[in-house]
Amino acid sequence: MFTTRPTLQGTFGMVSSTHWLASQSAMAVLENGGNAYDAAVTAGFVLHVVEPHLNGPGGDVPIILAPAGAPVRVLCGQGPAPARATIEHYTGLGLDLVPGTGPLAAVVPGAVDAWLTLLRDHGTKELDEVLGYAIGYAEGGHPAVERIGQTIETVRGLFEEEWTSSAEVFLPGGRAPGAGELMRNPALANTWKRLLRESAAAGGDREARIEAARRVWREGFIGEAIAAHAARPAMDSSGRRHAGVLSGDDLAGWEAGYEDPVRYEWRGWTVCKVGPWSQGPALLQQLALLDGGIDAAAYGTPEYVHALVEGSKLALADREAWYGDAAHVPLDDLLSPAYNDARRALIGEKASAELRPGSPGGREPRLSAHARRGAAPSGAGGAGTGEPTVARDGETRGDTCHVDVVDCWGNMISATPSGGWLQSSPVVPELGFPLGTRLQMTWLEPGLPSSLTPGRRPRTTLSPSLALRGDEPVLAFGTPGGDQQDQWQTHFFVALALRPPVRGGLDLQGAIDAPNWHQDSFPSSFYPRGTQPGSVTVESRVGEGTVAELRRRGHEVTVAGPWTAGRLCAVARDPGTGTVSAAANPRGMQGYAVGR
Template structure:
């Protein structure tokens, strides 16, 4: 099988991320005797600078942290809805969906506090040491990737007429960033310099300084600027100007938290994911719906048909049962009895229906929008390359970043930072970044697991993964892609689990390079929550015979570019030999792995 790059291997440390500068910064920290968590924090803040169209400090991040001498934990940097974000408030404004842009869509930003908590609890480096890379790129400039300027151009009119603070940063002199041109964000550099100064004034110890930085973020000059800007009426996807509900009290109350991951074991592999407040368990459900490994003939038409149909069933359950107030028993959703009954729904023909299950005999409930089926309609597929699709009013399906790190001691992390995109909200000029829009994923229908309510986390699409063998973490992986994330991740994981090893490690690069696909046959998580029943989008490399057979079985097949589906990153560690591996997605010409 054709492979774009080798799977990197070594024994010192491995990094994979969606931007080469983030991977290089993480590797520099490892070379300076930092551990995987120091490296991940440095890379994350660099991603805020170099991929501002895909993530920012105003966004969120879930991560799975697997210390060499401890138990894996989910670290949740997904903020909840502000205290004023009630269904009644939004419907009183004439809305039936949370807007896709603007301050009304802003949850409490959780990413920065989560990264600082990780550094405090698991890192070894002081704050100044891990932030210096991001500060340097923001202050001195970094070569802009192609899609930064292209994204700015799609919202040029909005920036010039309404979001003028964004135009000041991203359209200086009326020009958007050109590919390869040095792009600077001095306001962001100044934000982090001031944060460090105030943190260091609090005391000499590393831990004291990091705790002080967390207080500055949620209560100091940063929180003050965020709250002031969130209160300003802003044009959003509704076409109207709305002020946000986010206040200083909301920011002051937020703390990133740890929780146990949810897990499922398939063919000797145990996959760990974030809980039902995320879409993470859909990957576990996809695996639970599969036959044993012996019953899967990899990369055949029947293989793809089985995966696609299983994905539809898992995503239908997501719509009915997932959310921060979910009261479904996940053990039931993953149980042999439940999945045997669900597996019987996978027939010879492609389903064009949304078919949530009835765990423990309970009737599923769906949003009135989730029940609308745009059969045969068109859904933009540009997100397949890992980039957001943006309309002139700022509407976006959204996308994100990913990073994985493993160090020579065996510490491992998978993290999926997102939100706070340059096209999500106006730039806060004193800080150099905008707020996010994660609340668009919550429904305005009352009584659903994912209904909007103060303090509730909107059900996020962000979904890092950790795979273990015999109780030992072996592989960390993940991808951007919104609703596609756990689809692409499932196919990647199976490509690893069902194929031969490479040298003394896993064939990570081969699995990433394998032709991928996604279906939109369920309501999307991003405004306007569209779906295309029976659809599947495949890379043309999947083969004419597979495409013809999927069409024969009733799938509405869209054939994409050869390298357009998936944007995976992965690192691994062989617990027997200590050999480390890493690989990164070649699609988009942006993601790179590094290591030695």
């Protein structure tokens, strides 16, 4: 089958990420003797610089890692709600939703502490070695991709009128960077250089210096600047100026931590996902619903697309009713054969436009009032829930990045950094980056698994993946895309499982290049939390016959461009031969895989 690029194969190491500079910087670290975790940390910090419209140091990162010869683990870089982030505080301000932008939506930023923890525990390199690439691009400049300038222009008025610290960084001389024009962030470079100086001055061994850097981030000049900045009122998507509730105590009191992944066995694979404080288990639920008989003969047919679309509706309805960090999530029941047999029976020939959460273990599902209002099967139902976009009036949403790495020792990692987008919140002027806005994914209604709760994580859309055969890690993958991440990843994984090998290995590039689609029949995780009951967006490459059949079945089909859905990355390793492989998404003309 024709693919846009070959699936790379080699024996030394592979990197796939959403930006070629991050991929190549990570590969340079592998070439210099580093392992997969050194490389991933390098890529993560570079992504903060070269994709500032998609992520930043003030954001978040969930990580799944499989150290050679050790169990798969999750490293949670998703910070929680601040101690003063109560429902009463927000409703007392006259809000019925957490704003999508501004300091009021900020959680404890988790990405940097997670990267530093990963480097301390699993890396081999010094902090200055892995951080030097990001400093170089922030100080010396990097050629801006088209979307950065387009995003900045979309919020130019907001920056110039309200978020002037953001204008200083992203509109130098009053101009947004053009495509290919060198873009610099000297304030961020100076932040990292000072962090290195202060951590080095603490003395001790490598681990002690990294620990010193973590303290500087949480409690030193960086933590102090973040806390002071969060207290300054700023215009947000409510149309008013609000101060945030994030404090120095919140920053000092939280650390990235390890936990077990959620696992599901599917046709000889063990798929590992982040827990239900993310949307990750929705991928596992979709696989459970496919246990009834999808096979290679069905692949790509209208029936196949219909089955996956309807299965994702059921899984994401359960996400809405059951996932979150504020209450117990009955995962065992949600993934049980009996539950999914009953759920599968709901999938008929015709499309459903209803939000239909199930009753795992006999429990009664509970949806937010906002979700119930948006769940009506008729009408447009509000703003779309596709890949997050940017709007002029402050209703600004960023997107996400991804990186996967495998090395010659068999270490593997999948990470999805996001949040802290340049359009999310005003830049902290002393530091050169904005804070994230993950609290917009909580509900201002008590008693729900995803209710706003101090000290609890918002239910994030960030969702890296890692899969094993037997006990051996063989595949790491992920994508940006907000609510669509676990739809696109399901399509990729099922396609990979059903397609024949290429040159004796997994057809990573073929599965990434395959025509893609997604549905939006659920409340968006992003402000203003709209829904589009019955909608399906398909790439035009699915073909006119499939589009016609989906419409006959009652789907509200939008035909998008031929290369518009998904920005997948993947790496793999064959434990029997030691061969490593990688592929990256051609959509957006940014993602690249490298390796040898």
